[in-house]
Each structure stands twice: as C-alpha cells, then as structure tokens.
Amino acid sequence: MKVILIDSGTTNSRLRLYDKTTSEVLDTEKIRIGVKDTAISGSNNNLKAQLKQGLERLLAKHQLTPSDIEYIAASGMITSNLGIYEIPHIPSPAGLEEFAQFSKVTQLEEFLSIPCVFIPGMKNTIDSMDPRDLVACINEFDVMRGEEVESFGLLKQFDVNGKGMIVLPGSHTKFVAVGERKDLLYCLSTLGGETLSALQKETILSDSLGSSLIKSIDQKMLECGFEAAKQYGLTRSFYHIRLLDLFSDLDANQRANYFAGSVIYSDLQALSQSEEGMGEIEWMIVGGSDPLRKAFSHLLSYMNKKWDVMEATDQQVEDSLVFGASEILANCKDLFLKNASKGSVCDENSQL
Ligand SMILES: Nc1ncnc2c1ncn2[C@@H]1O[C@H](COP(=O)(O)OP(=O)(O)OP(=O)(O)O)[C@@H](O)[C@H]1O
Ligand SMILES: O=C(O)C(=O)C[C@@H](O)[C@H](O)CO
Structure with a gap:
C-alpha cells in the first residue's frame, strides 16, 4: 500500500510517494510554493491549487488513482493560519505521543478526498510572564511547524x-x-x-x-x-x-x-x-x-x-522526514481507530 507525505513549508513544499511494503520513497515532487505565497497575496487559493496539481502529477506519473493511496500525512506550515487546514500548536515539552495524540484526520477536496493526517506544530510553554507586558517577555515565545517531524527523524538516525x-x-x-x-x-x-x-x-x-x-x-x-x-x-x-x-x-x-x-x-x-x-x-x-x-x-x-x-548528510535529511512522520504515526493508533468510520487509515502494527 502507498501513502503520500506532504511537507509544506514557508517557501517550498515536497510531496513524497512512499511504499509501505518496501519502505521506499518512490518519488518526490518539489513545488516552489509555501505559505509565504498566502502571506503576500492574502489568499491560500494558489497554495491549494498547486498542491492539488502536484498530487495529481505524482499519481498520474505512477498510474495511480486516489483510492490507491491509503492516506496522506501532512506537516509544516500547511497546518498554520496561512496554510490549508489549521490545527493548534501543542505546548512544549512534547514527545512523539503528544504529537500523535493531537494529530487530526480529515478529508479535503484539494487532497482528492484521500484521508489526511495533519501533524501539529509546537509552541513554547512560558514559565512566568506578565500578561500586561508581553513585549517584555516575547523572546521566551516561539513556534514551529514541520521541524518537529524533521527533529524526530534525525534523532532516529543519530545515537x-x-x-x-x-x-x-x-x-x-x-x-x-x-x-x-x-x-x-x-x-x-x-x-x-x-x-x-x-x-x-x-x-x-x-x-x-x-x-x-x-x-x-x-x-x-x-x-x-x-x-x-x-x-x-x-x-x-x-x-x-x-x-x-x-x-x-x-x-x-x-x-x-x-x-x-x-x-x-x-x-x-x-x-x-x-x-x-x-x-x-x-x-x-x-x-x-x-x-x-x-x-x-x-x-x-x-x-x-x-x-x-x-x-547530517543529504540522505539523512531526506530520510528524516519519512522517519519522523513514521515515528509519530506509529503512535497514532487511537486517532486512526476514532476515524475508522472514514475508512481504515492504518493497520494495527504498521509503521506509517
Ligand atoms: N545557495 C544558497 N546560498 C545561501 N543561502 C541559500 C542558498 N539556497 C537557499 N538559501 C537560503 O536558505 C533558505 C532555505 O532554502 P530552501 O529554498 O532550501 O528552503 P526550504 O528549506 O525548502 O524552506 P522551507 O521548508 O522553509 O519552505 C532560503 O530562505 C534561502 O535564503
Ligand atoms: O508555527 C508557525 O505559525 C510558524 O510560523 C512556524 C514557522 O517558523 C515554521 O516552523 C517554519 O518552518
């Protein structure tokens, strides 16, 4: 069975066709579009359209239809207010279980109605702050979307x-x-x-x-x-x-x-x-x-x-996205069970 991993950032998006049986990335579609486009144009229409076209190209190139794809796993700025499906950051500190627990499954027309797991980003938990003077403690705040997947994927490869x-x-x-x-x-x-x-x-x-x-x-x-x-x-x-x-x-x-x-x-x-x-x-x-x-x-x-x-080497960076998503999704059993009515997204023991 095949799945698609979408990593959509500020400037670029990458769509990877992954074969779960052979644990192989079969193809990667890099698209020069990210949420910067939404920030500048004021609309996410172009982002949606280009991701949809990228998905269609990837499927056509491998003679696949949407029903051949078990699910999509998406991470990065795609889950932000400038992306396609907004989900809140989870608070730090966070491990694989937390990212899995707060992932969301949905089906979107722009993703050809293939069930899609959106992985959340993370925001810093602020220990002490004066809510009347946020400017004074703004340096404690921070957010990320996408880099959590890369981080877990790198941690898997380095001892x-x-x-x-x-x-x-x-x-x-x-x-x-x-x-x-x-x-x-x-x-x-x-x-x-x-x-x-x-x-x-x-x-x-x-x-x-x-x-x-x-x-x-x-x-x-x-x-x-x-x-x-x-x-x-x-x-x-x-x-x-x-x-x-x-x-x-x-x-x-x-x-x-x-x-x-x-x-x-x-x-x-x-x-x-x-x-x-x-x-x-x-x-x-x-x-x-x-x-x-x-x-x-x-x-x-x-x-x-x-x-x-x-x-990290080029290969380790490339693999980090697949390993990271795989590690998070391996903890997503409950999420998949809750969404079983929308079709089985993941079997009990599979990685990714
Ligand atoms: N040859 C280069 N020399 C110096 N800086 C570069 C070079 N190529 C890219 N950069 C810088 O690196 C940044 C990231 O580059 P790249 O286009 O690979 O983005 P990315 O990692 O895919 O981005 P994102 O995932 O955030 O969308 C760019 O903002 C650019 O300024
Ligand atoms: O979470 C957000 O809303 C961000 O703006 C985070 C951004 O910096 C990404 O991590 C870039 O990849």
Whole structure:
C-alpha cells in the first residue's frame, strides 16, 4: 500500500510517494510554493491549487488513482493560519505521543478526498510572564511547524545521549532543544533564510550577490562575515558586501559566503542567549537544507570548539522526514481507530 507525505513549508513544499511494503520513497515532487505565497497575496487559493496539481502529477506519473493511496500525512506550515487546514500548536515539552495524540484526520477536496493526517506544530510553554507586558517577555515565545517531524527523524538516525540541540536552517533558522528522553523541550527561531533571500532579491545587494547566493562553501569568508557582524553590527556588515564588490577582487561566491556568515552570526547570538536556560548542551545535530547546513556546521564549531557538532548528510535529511512522520504515526493508533468510520487509515502494527 502507498501513502503520500506532504511537507509544506514557508517557501517550498515536497510531496513524497512512499511504499509501505518496501519502505521506499518512490518519488518526490518539489513545488516552489509555501505559505509565504498566502502571506503576500492574502489568499491560500494558489497554495491549494498547486498542491492539488502536484498530487495529481505524482499519481498520474505512477498510474495511480486516489483510492490507491491509503492516506496522506501532512506537516509544516500547511497546518498554520496561512496554510490549508489549521490545527493548534501543542505546548512544549512534547514527545512523539503528544504529537500523535493531537494529530487530526480529515478529508479535503484539494487532497482528492484521500484521508489526511495533519501533524501539529509546537509552541513554547512560558514559565512566568506578565500578561500586561508581553513585549517584555516575547523572546521566551516561539513556534514551529514541520521541524518537529524533521527533529524526530534525525534523532532516529543519530545515537545521542543527554541534552542537545538540533539546528535546522531553512526559510527560518530553527534551534530545537532536545531533552534526555528525546522529547522536544523548546524551540527558537529566526528569520535567517528569508533575510538572505529578501536582501538578495529586493536591495542594492542584488548587484553584488549572484541570484543563487552560495555556490560553494568558503570557510574563510563565512568567518569574515561572522566577525564583521559581531564587530560592526548586522546592517553595516551587509553594506560591506557592496564595498567588497566595489573595492576588492572577491568574487560573488566569496561575497555570498560573507553575507551568510554575518546572518549566521546573528542567529547564533540568539542561540547563545537561550542556551543558558538549557544547561549543558552535550551534542548538536545540524540538518536542514544545504549550503546553509554546511555553513552552520562550520560556524558552530568556529564559535565554540567544545560543541560536539554533527552534520547530517543529504540522505539523512531526506530520510528524516519519512522517519519522523513514521515515528509519530506509529503512535497514532487511537486517532486512526476514532476515524475508522472514514475508512481504515492504518493497520494495527504498521509503521506509517
Ligand atoms: N545557495 C544558497 N546560498 C545561501 N543561502 C541559500 C542558498 N539556497 C537557499 N538559501 C537560503 O536558505 C533558505 C532555505 O532554502 P530552501 O529554498 O532550501 O528552503 P526550504 O528549506 O525548502 O524552506 P522551507 O521548508 O522553509 O519552505 C532560503 O530562505 C534561502 O535564503
Ligand atoms: O508555527 C508557525 O505559525 C510558524 O510560523 C512556524 C514557522 O517558523 C515554521 O516552523 C517554519 O518552518
């Protein structure tokens, strides 16, 4: 039997056709659409239409009909107010059981009426706050949708013990704190990826940065950008990129590395403020998309030589979505039983 996994983020969506019998991803459809489109246009119509078309393409390519798909499992920003089916975040700390317990099953026309399990995101639980002055404690708040699946999928592939941190660069950089029992303690997000992309597209830096930003990692330039942001501040370090274009013989790739280094400095500064609350970090796993994955891995080690930084491979990142969804769905038995009237979604012992 086949299932489809949908991971729909801020900028991109990925639809994976998965064969439960062979535990194989048969095909992946990447669509350049995410909830950023809803945020900018004010409507989710385009997101709905493109996901539906992607689903139809995937089925047609493999000569399948909707009835050949046992169910869809969807995670990410698709469950947000900007997505397709909103479900509330669950509060931290949360483990596999909590994510499973609050997953929702429904059938939507845009998903060809295939039963769909929507996996919730997580929000930080705030220990103490003054409701009259939320601004003063806003830094304690945070949310994620999608990265919980990736985190559980990475945890399945790395043999780690004790408390640690999962670092997931993407449109938003996400730091996910993990407890000794492998539950997710809290998260911390920045607008890192979207900052790189918006400045490259919408400012004078377009002239000094290639449209594809980093083509290959230049560790020295990452470190220079990192140090520049630390010493002169983020916006001045951004202006350096124009100055480097005008006055140095660095190429566009070197300037792009400098640029990413300065944004990553700012992300890691946010992390170092939060890290105190978590006590000793015993390990770090860096996932997310490349080349930011490599850039973060390098700068995390550069910033603190004591950190045990493990960089996931492309395959581990790819597998993390399947493993993560599988781990959560394996805990979803009650949910499936409750929805049995809508058709069996999952048999008793199956993974995914
Ligand atoms: N070659 C590159 N050099 C530097 N930064 C890059 C490069 N490619 C992508 N990025 C940055 O990484 C971020 C995430 O990239 P990508 O397009 O892979 O998103 P994603 O992880 O699929 O996003 P999401 O899941 O949040 O929708 C982008 O916001 C972009 O700014
Ligand atoms: O949960 C939300 O509403 C978010 O905005 C979280 C967002 O940062 C995603 O985690 C990005 O993948």
